[in-house]
Amino acid sequence: MNDKPPHIARRMADIEPFHVMDLLARARALEEQGKDIVHMEIGEPDFKTPDPVCEAGKRAIDAGLTQYTPAVGLPALREAISAFYKSEYDVSVSPDRIVITPGASGALLLTMGVLVNPDDEVLLADPGYPCNRHFARFMEGKAVGVPVCEETDYQLNATLLEKHWNESTVAALLASPSNPTGTLIPNENLQTMSRVALSHGGRLVVDEIYHGLTYEDGGRETEPGKINTALSLSDELFVINSFSKYFCMTGWRLGWLVAPEVYVREIDKLAQNIFLAAPTIAQHAALTAFEPETRAILDERREAYRERRDFLLPALRELGFDIPVVPQGAFYLYANCSRFTDDSYEFSKDVLEQAGVAITPGRDFGTNEPDKHVRFAYTTSLERLKEGVNRLGLFLNT
Numbered sequence: 001m002n003d004k005p006p007h008i009a010r011r012m013a014d015i016e017p018f019h020v021m022d023l024l025a026r027a028r029a030l031e032e033q034g035k036d037i038v039h040m041e042i043g044e045p046d047f048k049t050p051d052p053v054c055e056a057g058k059r060a061i062d063a064g065l066t067q068y069t070p071a072v073g074l075p076a077l078r079e080a081i082s083a084f085y086k087s088e089y090d091v092s093v094s095p096d097r098i099v100i101t102p103g104a105s106g107a108l109l110l111t112m113g114v115l116v117n118p119d120d121e122v123l124l125a126d127p128g129y130p131c132n133r134h135f136a137r138f139m140e141g142k143a144v145g146v147p148v149c150e151e152t153d154y155q156l157n158a159t160l161l162e163k164h165w166n167e168s169t170v171a172a173l174l175a176s177p178s179n180p181t182g183t184l185i186p187n188e189n190l191q192t193m194s195r196v197a198l199s200h201g202g203r204l205v206v207d208e209i210y211h212g213l214t215y216e217d218g219g220r221e222t223e224p225g226k227i228n229t230a231l232s233l234s235d236e237l238f239v240i241n242s243f244s245k246y247f248c249m250t251g252w253r254l255g256w257l258v259a260p261e262v263y264v265r266e267i268d269k270l271a272q273n274i275f276l277a278a279p280t281i282a283q284h285a286a287l288t289a290f291e292p293e294t295r296a297i298l299d300e301r302r303e304a305y306r307e308r309r310d311f312l313l314p315a316l317r318e319l320g321f322d323i324p325v326v327p328q329g330a331f332y333l334y335a336n337c338s339r340f341t342d343d344s345y346e347f348s349k350d351v352l353e354q355a356g357v358a359i360t361p362g363r364d365f366g367t368n369e370p371d372k373h374v375r376f377a378y379t380t381s382l383e384r385l386k387e388g389v390n391r392l393g394l395f396l397n398t
């Protein structure tokens with residue numbers, strides 16, 4: 001027998017698993033033992049895909065639409081997304097610049113693929129979405145987490161970009177609304193950040209996956225659910241979006257990327273090689289995602305999220321969690337728990353074991369004070385959230 005260790009690429013040492021998965025596994029084990037767990041750790045909608053979309057998916061199967069689409073996506077879906085930008089944001093985006101991808105994940109991979117050389121740097125907000133730093137690492141680039149706090153609504157801004165941009169930096173990757181903080185980037189900041197990036201010969205990449213899930217105007221929006229797309233500011237940035245969150249289609253694995261025109265051919269080549277095309281059935285189903293009947297269902301769900309947030313935010317503050325900025329979007333609250341612990345991972349484990357509530361420890365989101373923070377997701381019913389808060393109250397008082 002060969003007792004040499006298996007050859008594994010060096011980069012794998014830097015790719016971390018989601019720490020919350022350990023907690024989720026433990027939560028499932030406790031459930032199997034009959035214990036009731038309130039799940040506030042899950043980052044996907046608890047709502048099923050709307051019926052009109054499912055029906056369209058079934059029709060596509062029945063019609064035998066099971067072969068590859070072009071690598072950049074089904075032409076009709078690229079058109080439908082272009083029309084969506086016009087009707088939703090009053091922005092003209094040519095379908096030629098829209099590439100359909102396997103989730104926002106596929107879009108992030110393609111974007112990093114066309115932008116990042118070995119040792120190039122990508123600026124990210126810390127805390128931020130955990131996979132982003134791994135996409136940069138996968139390209140042999142370097143993710144540079146810039147610590148952000150409540151003073152900038154946990155977002156990057158032009159001053160921070162200028163401070164951290166150096167000759168190796170090629171891009172800054174932002175998300176508005178953000179995961180884990182639910183905060184937005186004001187338009188004027190996006191505009192100045194785009195100018196900073198371009199002045200250095202780099203690019204801004206804006207992840208808009210939580211668009212459609214915003215809850216009030218905060219002085220910045222036209223109406224709930226609508227904030228401006230970064231595409232209204234410039235044709236020179238990359239915008240990432242997905243059918244996963246607002247459209248409740250996580251398992252269909254479908255997203256999209258809007259790229260500056262000069263990159264589209266490169267992205268097409270890369271998509272052909274990496275995944276050939278996004279799932280065909282999902283693309284046909286998604287054609288109905290923009291129809292009024294589907295939108296009515298989705299907008300009602302947004303109201304449910306708003307109600308949940310409006311309950312959970314004051315309830316957690318009342319318990320002693322510090323949440324300095326009102327999160328205006330997504331379905332997360334990022335809470336400072338240092339009043340109770342100096343180790344949010346152990347705290348999350350205790351909360352699970354003793355209170356039967358599953359939450360996500362800060363260490364999944366970066367290295368900026370992770371031990372002081374936990375993320376609550378309101379992807380469960382109001383009734384269950386109330387139960388979760390009751391249990392947390394009892395746990396914290398004993």
Ligand SMILES: Cc1ncc(COP(=O)(O)O)c(C=O)c1O
Nearest residue numbers: 103104105129179209242244255
């Ligand atoms: C900010 C952000 N971007 C991208 C993704 C990936 O989403 P998907 O690949 O399901 O579209 C997620 C998922 O949680 C996310 O929170």
